[in-house]
Amino acid sequence: MRLELKGVEKNLGKFHLGPINLDIDENIVILGPTGAGKTTLLEIIAGFIKPDKGRILFMGKDFTNIPPEKRRIGLLYQDYQLFPHMNVRKNISYGLRMSNIGKENIEKSVEEISIKLGIMNLLDRNVYNLSGGEKQRVALARALVIEPQILLLDEPFSALDEETKHTLMDEVRKIIDDVKSLVIYVMHDQEDAYLMGKNFAILFGGKIVSVGKRDDVFRRPANVAIAKFLGYKNIFTREDLKSIGLDLEGEYFTIDEKDILINENGKIKLKGIVEGYEYLRDKSRITIKVNGIKIEKKVDGIFSFEREIKISFDPEKIIPLKG
Amino acid sequence: MMLFILIPILVLYSFVPFFDFIIIFSNRSFLETINVTFLAGLISTFFIAILGIPLGYLMARTDFPGKNFVQGLIDLPLVVPDTVAGLIIFLTFYSQGILGAPLSRAGINFVNTLYGIVVAMMFVGAPFMINTSKSGFLSVDPKLEKVSLSLGASKISTFFNVTLPLSLDSIVNGLVMTWAKGVSSFGSIIVIAYFPMVAPTYIYNQFLLFGTDASAIAAGAFLLITLIIFAISRFITTKMMRWLRK
Numbered sequence: 001m002r003l004e005l006k007g008v009e010k011n012l013g014k015f016h017l018g019p020i021n022l023d024i025d026e027n028i029v030i031l032g033p034t035g036a037g038k039t040t041l042l043e044i045i046a047g048f049i050k051p052d053k054g055r056i057l058f059m060g061k062d063f064t065n066i067p068p069e070k071r072r073i074g075l076l077y078q079d080y081q082l083f084p085h086m087n088v089r090k091n092i093s094y095g096l097r098m099s100n101i102g103k104e105n106i107e108k109s110v111e112e113i114s115i116k117l118g119i120m121n122l123l124d125r126n127v128y129n130l131s132g133g134e135k136q137r138v139a140l141a142r143a144l145v146i147e148p149q150i151l152l153l154d155e156p157f158s159a160l161d162e163e164t165k166h167t168l169m170d171e172v173r174k175i176i177d178d179v180k181s182l183v184i185y186v187m188h189d190q191e192d193a194y195l196m197g198k199n200f201a202i203l204f205g206g207k208i209v210s211v212g213k214r215d216d217v218f219r220r221p222a223n224v225a226i227a228k229f230l231g232y233k234n235i236f237t238r239e240d241l242k243s244i245g246l247d248l249e250g251e252y253f254t255i256d257e258k259d260i261l262i263n264e265n266g267k268i269k270l271k272g273i274v275e276g277y278e279y280l281r282d283k284s285r286i287t288i289k290v291n292g293i294k295i296e297k298k299v300d301g302i303f304s305f306e307r308e309i310k311i312s313f314d315p316e317k318i319i320p321l322k323g
Numbered sequence: 324m325m326l327f328i329l330i331p332i333l334v335l336y337s338f339v340p341f342f343d344f345i346i347i348f349s350n351r352s353f354l355e356t357i358n359v360t361f362l363a364g365l366i367s368t369f370f371i372a373i374l375g376i377p378l379g380y381l382m383a384r385t386d387f388p389g390k391n392f393v394q395g396l397i398d399l400p401l402v403v404p405d406t407v408a409g410l411i412i413f414l415t416f417y418s419q420g421i422l423g424a425p426l427s428r429a430g431i432n433f434v435n436t437l438y439g440i441v442v443a444m445m446f447v448g449a450p451f452m453i454n455t456s457k458s459g460f461l462s463v464d465p466k467l468e469k470v471s472l473s474l475g476a477s478k479i480s481t482f483f484n485v486t487l488p489l490s491l492d493s494i495v496n497g498l499v500m501t502w503a504k505g506v507s508s509f510g511s512i513i514v515i516a517y518f519p520m521v522a523p524t525y526i527y528n529q530f531l532l533f534g535t536d537a538s539a540i541a542a543g544a545f546l547l548i549t550l551i552i553f554a555i556s557r558f559i560t561t562k563m564m565r566w567l568r569k
Contacts, residue, residue, distance in 0.1 A: 046469070047472075048469050048472070067472075068469070069475050069476060070472075070475075071473075072475070075470055075473040076467065077466055077470070081464065081466045081467050081469075083470075083485060085489055094474050094484075095476075098475040098476045098480060142474070143473075143474075146474055146475060153324040182461075238353045
């Protein structure tokens with residue numbers, strides 16, 4: 001499966017998307033903050049929005065002017081969008097009923113996908129009283145039962161509570177690994193996205209600013225804004241680094257919190273004072289003041305304020321950034 | 324608020340002697356009037372539905388230059404006094420009017436005919452149909468329609484399988500309101516068609532000729548029939564919506 005976006009552009013009032021050039025031949029996560037144009041891009045791929053410029057090719061064929069109903073694209077929205085006037089069975093069979101494949105085949109396909117997603121017991125239920133997780137499974141079954149060429153998942157886990165989210169992420173990953181469709185996730189949460197995808201495209205301000213394998217994209221943010229979006233807490237100027245004895249070429253720099261060590265094993269060894277403390281869900285984050293600059297680090301243990309602390313890192317872990 | 328509506332209705336019925344009230348349901352001219360009123364109401368509602376529901380959809384789902392102007396135009400019959408509406412209809416549809424003249428040549432006359440009553444009812448009833456169906460369509464999340472399209476349904480199929488069933492409540496409400504506005508119209512109809520008499524004209528006529536008692540009997544009977552029709556239509560709508568949601 002291969003989807004190509006060639007110079008795709010869309011003007012929506014003050015917002016301009018593109019030009020987008022993407023060659024997708026493996027499942028991918030399109031990651032970007034709110035307002036980056038993710039939904040617009042998704043709707044262009046689905047065929048709901050016509051691009052002003054550019055072409056969309058699927059398996060070499062021009063998709064640009066093909067109406068959405070002819071694209072065979074499965075779509076899963078964040079809020080599931082189950083048809084409220086239909087029960088679970090009718091929701092799942094909706095796409096099959098549109099293609100006139102016969103009642104027996106419809107029933108067989110609905111049963112197969114329901115067994116696969118563990119929702120056989122829900123088939124005759126009203127969609128109103130399903131839980132968030134059940135709704136998502138039903139919406140996924142409805143999208144997958146038509147055997148889509150492309151499966152678009154728009155913020156699939158945003159509406160779920162933490163516990164359901166992690167269970168479902170696992171399940172969805174297993175199901176997705178099993179389908180033949182080209183899967184495109186659109187997400188804004190970089191932590192969730194990191195867990196779901198192997199290939200990434202970062203959409204920022206309407207433009208794709210980074211494409212590649214997960215670690216390449218996450219380890220090499222292109223600029224300060226993207227670094228911040230990807231969760232990099234430590235952004236330094238050249239002067240900052242000079243104050244801790246490092247003189248590197250470039251304007252801005254960052255380092256992953258993981259690469260800062262609370263010991264003296266790194267080549268650059270520093271002494272600092274714990275100045276701030278932030279409680280996170282499973283860990284804490286401390287702010288260490290070293291020679292006038294602040295360094296943040298996620299930690300497991302408890303560190304008291306004003307305590308002196310030794311930290312270290314390797315200079316090759318420093319990532320240069322554009323402004 | 325309920326009392327504010329109920330007390331004047333009860334006052335009306337206090338003027339109606341029970342025996343005369345029963346007799347009026349066998350009065351030929353009254354029954355003819357009811358027949359004309361409800362028939363014209365049904366015909367006008369039918370045409371408004373055909374023309375108004377698509378316009379409601381257009382107003383809910385599309386943006387186009389001059390949309391606010393079109394909305395203003397749709398709402399205009401709501402703010403125009405009934406008699407002014409009647410005059411507008413008369414001047415447009417009488418035998419020398421811009422639409423009345425060519426239609427008159429084709430044998431369709433509007434002055435003092437059922438056609439005249441229907442166009443007057445259409446003019447005053449249209450905003451109810453267009454605006455309620457527009458609200459109904461707006462209440463349907465466009466993402467539901469997008470999901471339907473992505474599942475292979477055509478735009479028409481999506482409209483009939485998703486949009487229409489989900490906005491049916493509002494549309495039926497619009498139909499009932501449109502019909503009700505039509506059958507209760509007086510000023511807009513009387514200018515173009517004093518005859519055949521619709522119920523409001525008949526009640527007014529009874530008042531002029533025989534006074535309060537006679538008009539109260541006709542008004543009470545008309546009110547009762549309308550109330551029964553309203554109750555039945557609400558009952559059917561509720562049942563229909565439950566059936567659709569199964």
